[in-house]
Amino acid sequence: MLNLCRIHHAAIICSDYPQSKHFYTQVLGLKVLAEHYRAERQSYKLDLQLPDGAQVELFSFIGAPPRPSYPEACGLRHLAFEVEDVSSCRDELEQQGIAVEPIRIDPYTHRRFVFFADPDGLPLELYEAPTQSS
Missing domain, CATH: 3.10.180.10 (2,3-Dihydroxybiphenyl 1,2-Dioxygenase, domain 1)
Structure with missing residues (x-):
């Protein structure tokens, strides 16, 4: 059996990177650990941290489809x-x-x-x- 310790991170793909970066850092108050622009993907990756060390990874991908949510979708x-x-x-x-x-x-x-x-x-x-x- 695996010996899982805790959740390390959750990854989120956003449609408007500046808007989502503001939301997660300024509204929710998550700490920025690292921010990278990946030119080959034309994509940002922002690593954010909660006080307990858990992380949220915020990604931007051009043309990402919207997430089905309501009614609740699998996933x-x-x-x-x-x-x-x-x-x-x-x-x-x-x-x-x-x-x-x-x-x-x-x-x-x-x-x-x-x-x-x-x-x-x-x-x-x-x-x-x-x-x-x-």
């Missing part, structure tokens, strides 16, 4: 980020003009979560970390 359903306070994060996103769905409660863990989308409509989730007493 990656969404990318979820753990946060300490879903309500304050939701408010901050809305203040920046990001449409955010109503906060919901996970029926099994009883934690709060909320969905929103990146500039290409990729579903993103904010999932509330357990409190110290949980």
